[in-house]
Amino acid sequence: MTARPLTTIGFDADDTLWQNEHYYRLTEEHFTRLLADFAEGAKISERLLEAEKRNLAHYGFGIKGFTLSMIETAIEITEGKVPASVIAKILDTGRDLLSHPVETLPHVRDTLETLAGKYLLVLITKGDLFDQERKLAQSGLGDYFDAIEIVSDKTAVTYRRIFSKVGDGPERAMMVGNSLKSDIVPAIAAGSYGVFVPHELTWVLERVEEPKDAPRFRRIVHLGELHGLIDGLH
Known part of the structure; x- marks a missing residue:
């Protein structure tokens, strides 16, 4: 046989x-709105992608690495002037990703x-x-x-x-x-x-x-x- x-x-x-990716896209849109006073949305997304590429070797794939990349991007875009309240909102969006419906x-x-x-x-x-x-x-x-x-x-x-x-x-x-x-x-x-x-x-x-x-x-x-x-x- x-x-x-x-x-x-x-x-x-x-x-x-x-x-899955749908929720990441919604989170990224919210993130760009949080930084709208500092740069255009397309530029923010570009810098976020660069941060994600750099950080894959350190944080791996997933929401935690994505959240850290958003924080890093916010610091870079604002040249270190990002308000603590914005950092807090970024952390909130990361937590929201961890609880989105399946x-x-x-x-x-x-x-x-x-x-x-x-x-x-x-x-x-x-x-x-x-x-x-x-x-x-x-x-x-x-x-x-x-x-x-x-x-x-x-x-x-x-x-x-x-x-x-x-x-x-x-x-x-x-x-x-x-x-x-x-x-x-x-x-x-x-x-x-x-x-x-x-x-x-x-x-x-x-x-x-x-x-x-x-x-x-x-x-x-x-x-x-x-x-x-x-x-x-x-």
């Missing part, structure tokens, strides 16, 4: 299973219900540990997954390690997500299938070109198409 080509499916969380995306629950039990399902997400655990708990999706992996970054090494530990190795695994940079390209480099599910909002630091020539690259419009794609592999 020929072994099944696919036994394990990894899912990204933010903007694949539930909304809104699952279309087709998520039906898709997980269909695949659970047929395949090993693994949630693979990066970001702040407490925040990701909170969102997973509030989503009510945790029981569908055989394993949960909250990681500091997603690389080919990450996927090889997880799919070898949880499943039958990366060659018999698939990663599904909205980020080409984090979910798709490194998973394919590890030897897995990479299924790209575009989201209308994607953080600029997660954007790269689609690996269209990669034999294991797939693209679907929404998660409702995933089961049919998987059936086509068998």
